[in-house]
Amino acid sequence: MEILLIIIIGLLHAGGLYMLLRRSMFKMIIGLILLGNGANLLIFLMGRLVKGHPPVIEDGLKVFTEIYADPLPQALVLTAIVIGFGLQSFAIILIKRVHRVLETDDLDELNSTDEEI
Amino acid sequence: MIIAVLSGFFFAALLPLLGRFARKSVPLIFSFLPIALFVFFLTSLPLIKGGNTWISYHSWIPSFGIDLSFRLDGLSMLFALMITGIGALVFTYTAYYLKGHPYLDRFYGYLSMFMASMLGVVLSDNLMSMFIFWELTSISSFFLIGFNNEEASSRKSAMTALGITGFGGLVMLAGFVLIGHAADTYSITELLTRPEVLKSHSSYTWIIVLVFVGAFTKSAQFPFHFWLPAAMKAPTPVSTYLHSATMVKAGVFLLARFTPILGDTFWWNTTLITIGAFTMLYAAIHAIFRVDLKSILAYSTISALGILVFLIGIGSEKALLGAALFILAHALYKAALFLITGIIDHQTGSRDVSKLAGLRKVMMPVAVAGFIAALSSAGFPFLIGFLSKEVMYEAGLQFGEWAFLLTAILVLTKILLFVAGFWAGIKPFSGILPNEFQKVTLPSALLWVPPLLLGTLSLLFGVFPSIIEQALIQPVVSSMTGKESPIYLALWHGFNLVLLLSVITLLLGFFLYVFLKPSEKLFSKTLRFENISPENIIETIGSYFSIFAIKWTKFFQNGYLRNYVITILAFLTILTAYRLFGGVNIYIDWKQISVITPSEIIVVVLMIISIFFAILSTSRTASIVALGVVGFANCLFFLFYSAPDLAMTQFSIDTLTVLLFMLVLVKLPKNKTFSSKRIRIRDAVLSLLFGTLIAILTLEVFEEPSSSEVSKYFADNAYLLAKGRNVVNVILVDFRGFDTMVETVVLVIAAVGVFSLMKLDLNPSKKE
Secondary structure (H helix, E strand, O other), rough: HHHHHHHHHHHHHHHHHHHOOOHHHHHHHHHHHHHHHHHHHHEEEOOOOOOOOEEEEEOOOOOOOOOOOOHHHHHHHHHHHHHHHHHHHHHHHHHHHHHHHOOEEHHHHHOOOOOOO | OOHHHHHHHEEEHHHHHHHHHHHHOHHHHHHHHHHHHHHHHHHHHHHHHHOOOOEOOOOOEHHHHEEEEEEEEEHHHHHHHHHHHHHHHHHHHHHHHHOOOOOOHHHHHHHHHHHHHHHHHHEEEEEEHHHHHHHHHHHHHHHHHHOOOOOOOHHHHHHHHHHHHHHHHHHHHHHHHHHHHHHHOHHHHHHHHHHHHOOOOHHHHHHHHHHHEEEEEEEOOOOOOHHHHHHHHHOOHHHHHHHHHHHHHHHHHHHHHHHHHHHOOOHHHHHHHHHHHHHHHHHHHOOOOOEEEHHHHHHHHHHHHHHHHHHHHHOOOHHHHHHHHHHHHHHHHHHHHHHHHHHHHHHHOOOOOOOOOOOHHHHHHHHHHHHHHHHHHHOOOHHHHHHHHHHHHHHHHHOOHHHHHHHHHHEEEEEEEEHHHHHOOOHHHOOOHHHHHOOOOOOOHHHHHHHHHHHHHHHHHHHHOOOHHHHHHHHHHHHHHOOOOOOOOOOOOOOOOHHHHHHHHHHHHHHHHHHOOOHHHHHHHHHHHHHHOOOHHHHHHHHHHHHHHHHHHHHHOOOHHHHHHHHHHHHHHHHHHHHHHHHOOOOOOOOOOOOHHHHHHHHHHHHHHHHHHHOOOHHHHHHHHHHHHHHHHHHHHHOOOOOOOHHHHHHHHHHHHHHHHHHHOOOOOOOOOOOOHHHHHHHHHHHHHHHHHHHHHHHHHHHOOOOOOHHHHHHHHHHHHHOOHHHHHHHHHHHHHHHHHHHHHHHHHHHHHHHHHHOOOEEEEOOO
């Protein structure tokens, strides 16, 4: 299973980079989100896969008695997801704004700094 | 001593505040500083008597071995006296020369900064602080040379000077670092105690080559000499100060300073003698082809510097004595000649030596000063120039099998310099006063007293050499030779070969002066060789370099962010791939791999399909939906592998993103393809390579045993310390609570940004 996940991580990174290199700003955001997903999955995988043992201490116990999924990558990924959302939503609104003012989706048309906003 | 060195900087820093006031009312007040410093060094003279040194130590950056320690010995005393003494005269002279100039205070600021840096160079005991002061002289001289900043040629020559000397300084720094590496110290005092360490070190050749480049660029030796004539664009006081007495001699100082440490080896002597001899003759020939007074002086200065390098190259006690005397003699007469040129220029508006004549009738004191300076430059008896010339010839004659050739070159140079000196010091004042100069008047005493004072000193030291013999020159020589060496200066050495050579020099020089008239015609003949002059060659290299720089920048800094990303990632991918091919084994430990269940297969397939769909779809809505599926598939993975919190977060966030995307972008037109097929294929190849690389790296990391001490700590203490059962939550809100708080702030900022962008309405007319 890990091999499949690794392939997916590679695919997400490849797709994310490809989309990031496009001239369309919309595609750039898609690329950003794909990259974000890939990175999250990568970090998650680094904590190793454990099935059916979430890092939650059972009632009545004070410490883990069985094996448990690594909580640290989970905490990191959780943070990353939330921050990623902040970034994505801001980027989405930003292109909407740019599009409304300049009526283009092409990055290369944003070269001039003198454009009246 | 630290106060003496740094006071110039403090003074310069004060000027912006006080300058305006002082400039208008009492410009002479500026001279106070150099005079005070001069007196300070003069009273310190007894301290260095008999080769003693005075060291003052201040720790600066001890961890790098960099200190602000200063060392006053004979050599640095000689230079310090010249810097402050001539500085005092130049400061005074400027008060009248640039009277009423709107930037006079600025000029004084640069000047005192320069003086302080120069003092720093000659007094530093630490090589690193010496380098810093060295570069400061380059920088402050840049401002001084380019002082007439409205003229393009002035700016250009300032750039040339900064480029050449700055480059030399950096090369010298490399040499210093090597020295520090080889000898394990940057302190000159320590180096002096064990010179054999460096001489026998394997990188000795490198060290002297690097130090030579530093010294030659600063002291305008061939082939770096051309910045000096160009620097004559500066106001005359600057030329006087920088290009006769101080900055250009810094290179000579460096060589003299290192003579006891690095000198007296075959390469050291041969290089210095060759370069010095070539430069002195080359520049002396150039000097007599010029008609502009300042150009004549510039080239004769280069020639004089060549003589100094040559003498240090010979390296015998006599030669070093000659060098010490000549440094002083040259500073006295050349500064006087420059000041006189400044007066002539100021009063007549011309510096053309073929036109100037008969000025003695209108400015007698200046003519007297010029007369003395020219005689001293020529080496007439009873002047200090004579003493130095005698010793020089003697040193040349003592130099083994090459003695004849070297002395011949020396004599020839001296004859040519004789002519150059006479042209600058006597020619403008002799003959009949032309009509156009009839109305010229004698300027303020502030202008003509300094050169006259210098002339008087030349005469005084020439007639009574005992004044400086023991007090100044002897310590200078012993600090260059590294041992006590008694010296003896005399006017009369008896009838010998040296005297004969002196007489020949004077006679031939005089004949040449009488028969050779400076004219534009002679000057234009030299222009034929401009194409092969080092100046042209270096300028051509410089212009090609800037073309190259522009192309380089255009290629790499082209303003397209995605091209930067491509460059960086392509480089990274290739580099890592190279490393991976060279000896990293990729293996899969099947024991670690968990089995695949059908439900997982479905999610994997779903994810792969939706990734491709998100990339390739031409419909925005479809892309967004596919993106949503990717997110939900991710969410399922989290769910499968014991991360319920992640699954929950991912689910809600993904839903929100898709909704936001839909709401905001649904009105936009269809996806368009902007780039050509070729570019898309290139990007696709790069992306696939990058993805593969990431996958391989992930695999590599995955196969390494993971260390989970931190996780274990969190898991073990989640309940015991933080009273929480969900370890992930405990980490977020307790163990790493601050992180989470800051993260929340980031989110708030993003939210504010989103909100304000939505509400922002700068140009209502453009709205739908």
